[in-house]
Amino acid sequence: MTMKDFLDDDFLLQDEVSRILYHRYAETEMVFDFHSHLSPREIYEDKGLGNLANAWLDHDHYKWRAMRAFGVPEELITGHLAADSSRDYERYLAFVRTLQGCVGNPLYHWSHLELRRYFGIREVLTEENARSVWERCNALLAQKDFSPRALLEKMRVKELCTTDDPLDDLVWHRKLADEWKGLRVRPSFRPDVLLNAENPDFPAAVSRLQDISGTKFEGIADMLAALAARMDFFKENGALVSDHSLEADFYLSASREEADAVFNRAWLGRKLFPEELAKYRGYMLIELGKLYVEKGLSMQLHIGALRDNNRILLAAAGKNAGADSLQDFSFMAQLGAVLGGIYAAKPEAHTVLYNLNPRDNEALAAMAGNFRNCQFGPAWWFNDHRDGIEEQLRVYARTSVLGKHLGMLTDSRSFLSYPRHEYFRRILCSFIGTMVEEGEFPWNEELLGALVKDICYRNAARFFTWAQGGYSL
Numbered sequence: 428m429t430m431k432d433f434l435d436d437d438f439l440l441q442d443e444v445s446r447i448l449y450h451r452y453a454e455t456e457m458v459f460d461f462h463s464h465l466s467p468r469e470i471y472e473d474k475g476l477g478n479l480a481n482a483w484l485d486h487d488h489y490k491w492r493a494m495r496a497f498g499v500p501e502e503l504i505t506g507h508l509a510a511d512s513s514r515d516y517e518r519y520l521a522f523v524r525t526l527q528g529c530v531g532n533p534l535y536h537w538s539h540l541e542l543r544r545y546f547g548i549r550e551v552l553t554e555e556n557a558r559s560v561w562e563r564c565n566a567l568l569a570q571k572d573f574s575p576r577a578l579l580e581k582m583r584v585k586e587l588c589t590t591d592d593p594l595d596d597l598v599w600h601r602k603l604a605d606e607w608k609g610l611r612v613r614p615s616f617r618p619d620v621l622l623n624a625e626n627p628d629f630p631a632a633v634s635r636l637q638d639i640s641g642t643k644f645e646g647i648a649d650m651l652a653a654l655a656a657r658m659d660f661f662k663e664n665g666a667l668v669s670d671h672s673l674e675a676d677f678y679l680s681a682s683r684e685e686a687d688a689v690f691n692r693a694w695l696g697r698k699l700f701p702e703e704l705a706k707y708r709g710y711m712l713i714e715l716g717k718l719y720v721e722k723g724l725s726m727q728l729h730i731g732a733l734r735d736n737n738r739i740l741l742a743a744a745g746k747n748a749g750a751d752s753l754q755d756f757s758f759m760a761q762l763g764a765v766l767g768g769i770y771a772a773k774p775e776a777h778t779v780l781y782n783l784n785p786r787d788n789e790a791l792a793a794m795a796g797n798f799r800n801c802q803f804g805p806a807w808w809f810n811d812h813r814d815g816i817e818e819q820l821r822v823y824a825r826t827s828v829l830g831k832h833l834g835m836l837t838d839s840r841s842f843l844s845y846p847r848h849e850y851f852r853r854i855l856c857s858f859i860g861t862m863v864e865e866g867e868f869p870w871n872e873e874l875l876g877a878l879v880k881d882i883c884y885r886n887a888a889r890f891f892t893w894a895q896g897g898y899s900l
Contacts, residue, residue, distance in 0.1 A: 433551060434539050439813070439853040444870060445860025452876040453852040456883040457585040458845065461668060461779075461891055462727065462836040465575075467589050467599035467612055469842075473574045476842060479564040480515035481507070483522065483541075486840035488749035490522055493534055495749065497525040505744040516561065523557045533812040533850070540846035545578065575842050576609055582845035586611050586888070588668055593618045593657045594635055597664045604665060616661045616669040616724060618654065618715070624693035624707050633694050647683070647690040651714055658722040667891045669719050670727045671712070674734065674754055676701060678709030678761035686710035709765060716769035720776045723894025726769075729807065730758060730791075731783035747840075753784045753809060762794055770798045777893055779833065781807040788818060792826040802890070803827065805835050811847065816854045829859075832882045833890060852883055 431437075440446045476482040484490055485507050494504045499521045503514065529535040542548040546564050550556060567573050572581075579587065591597065591614040603612045620632045637644045640653035658666075679702060681689075689707040693699060699707075719726045735741045737750035762780070769776050781804040782791045792803040803826070805811075806819040823832055835851035837844050859875060862868045 434536070434543070434549075438536075439850075439857050440860070441857045442860045442864045444863045444875075445853075445857040447872065448859060448875060448879050449853055449856040451872075452879045453856055453883050454849075455583070456852075456880055457583045458848050459586045459834070459884050459887040459891070460584060460837045460845075460848075461586075461588050461833070461887055462590070462615070462670065462838055463587060464590050464838065464840045465587065465842065466840070467591075467597075467603060467614070470575050470579070470587075470612055471599045471603050471607075473576050475574060476568055477512075478515055478519075478568065479561055480519040480522075481512075482564075482568060482843055483538075483841070484518055487844070488747060488751075488840075489534055489537075490525075491749035493529060493532065494522055494525045497521075497528060499525060501740070501743070505740075505748050508744055519561060520554070520557055523552055523554055526552060527554070536850060537844075537847060540849060541843045544846050544849070545573075545581070545843060576607065578842050579845070580609050582848075584610050584845065585884070586613065586891075588613045588615045588891075590615050590617050590670060591661075593621065593654060593661070594632065594639060597661070600664050611665060613665040613667055614661050615727075616658060616666055616719075617671065618669075619672055621650070621654070622671060622708055622711050622715075623704075624689060625699055625704055630694050630696050644694075646687045647710075648687075650690065651711075651718070654715070655718050655722070658718060658724065662722055662724070666724060667894075668725045668727055669715070671729065672732060673708075673728055673730045673758070674732050675756065676705040676708075676761065677712060677758065678764050679705040680764070681706035681710045683710070705761075709761070712765045713768035713772075716765070716776060716778070717772050720769075720773035725777040725779065725891050725893070727779045727781070727804070728762075729781045729783070730762070731755075731787065732808075755784055755786075759787075759790050759794060762791075763797070766794070766798055766801065770801075774799065776800065777890060778802070779804040781805075783808055783810070785810055785815060785818065788822045789826070792822045796826055800890075800893070802831075802833055805833060805851070807836070808838060811835075811838070811851075813850075813854060816851055817858060820855065820858050830878045830881060831886060833887045834882050834884065848883075852879075855879065855882060 437446055440449055491504050503518045503521045526535060526538060546567055548560055552560055587610060593616055597614050600612060600614050620626055620628050636653050640656060642649060644650055686707050689699060689703045716726055731754045733752045733754040735746060735750055736752055740748055740750045777800045779802045780791050780795050795801045795803040803823050806815040823829060835848050837847060856879060863870050
């Protein structure tokens with residue numbers, strides 16, 4: 428029987444064209460990570476990641492979901508949140524056992540890529556060699572060149588956007604900018620708590636924003652003015668992007684007076700009807716979208732998460748524990764109205780649209796094509812596996828111009844997650860290579876090599892720095 432070696436140098440590269448494109452053009456390109464959940468404090472403090480269970484499992488809800496599906500007890504999944512390290516090897520071994528059954532799950536590829544790219548371990552991880560891998564990785568993790576900053580530099584990360592509350596003082600970003608020139612860690616402006624008026628934290632957040640602004644809010648216009656000032660502060664500290672998670676109806680036509688009435692009722696903690704919430708969100712999204720253009724920020728819209736479905740797990744482990752799923756509400760007309768309102772006032776707006784439910788691929792890509800500098804974003808979260816990435820590329824290519832694709836994002840809380848960019852790049856090169864090999868596109872190494880380099884890094888660098896005139900690359 429003839430078969431390929433697992434994860435060899437030509438992993439996922441199906442033909443000679445894809446191998447040329449990857450090894451000559453994609454493999455060593457830098458990373459512009461325009462959406463991540465890494466902690467700026469952890470990057471600044473640059474402490475060691477601990478053992479392999481800490482580095483692999485403490486923040487990675489992808490791995491948690493797989494372990495939960497495999498039947499691993501919860502104390503070995505999110506039990507680390509209680510700061511008990513006595514069972515770390517047991518946690519790690521539970522993941523190793525889980526991984527053996529993950530045929531077809533990207534975790535199997537990602538985990539082995541992480542072992543190879545960070546630790547130089549090329550063998551397949553099994554229960555038999557688990558102890559040896561544990562000891563070798565732990566010995567390396569104890570070294571200074573396995574600190575968070577060193578790992579980011581090792582993966583050629585050039586720009587990294589974290590996810591930050593508008594009320595954050597950005598102290599860790601400021602310290603990083605002053606003391607570390609290895610790469611730029613930029614804040615992202617994510618005002619979800621102020622967009623979701625039904626959130627129990629909404630009244631306190633508004634009051635805190637009022638205190639920070641030093642002005643007394645009379646209505647929604649005052650809050651927007653305070654948010655504009657916070658955008659200036661974020662820009663001063665390197666911000667290039669804003670971000671929103673849209674998880675329910677987010678638009679109904681509303682006058683400023685109607686939105687103002689909802690705002691004041693929400694600030695008082697009053698119960699609101701779904702129609703009122705949609706009017707408030709829609710008004711805020713359009714007004715914020717216009718402000719982002721004035722401040723030189725690109726707007727990202729992540730649409731379709733259904734969060735915290737397991738209430739027992741939420742109570743025990745908190746949010747982001749791997750109990751989120753796909754929302755299925757109908758939102759295209761709402762999105763068209765929001766984008767229409769923004770672009771009518773600010774045609775130079777830059778927006779990126781992401782869908783969590785794959786059923787929305789075609790519709791979202793078509794919506795993006797209605798506006799200049801509006802991008803159908805890369806395969807996100809539940810879609811960042813081989814099938815999802817390939818389908819996103821196919822939809823993007825047939826509805827837009829593939830050469831303008833923004834590449835990949837990490838969307839992770841783990842410092843060991845950057846081989847996912849390699850995973851995307853191999854799939855990208857195979858996607859293009861297949862079209863060339865099948866006669867669907869002519870072979871021109873210079874043109875296609877430049878296109879691949881653009882998608883891997885340059886397009887994102889240019890797109891997100893539009894207000895600064897774009898990178899000189």
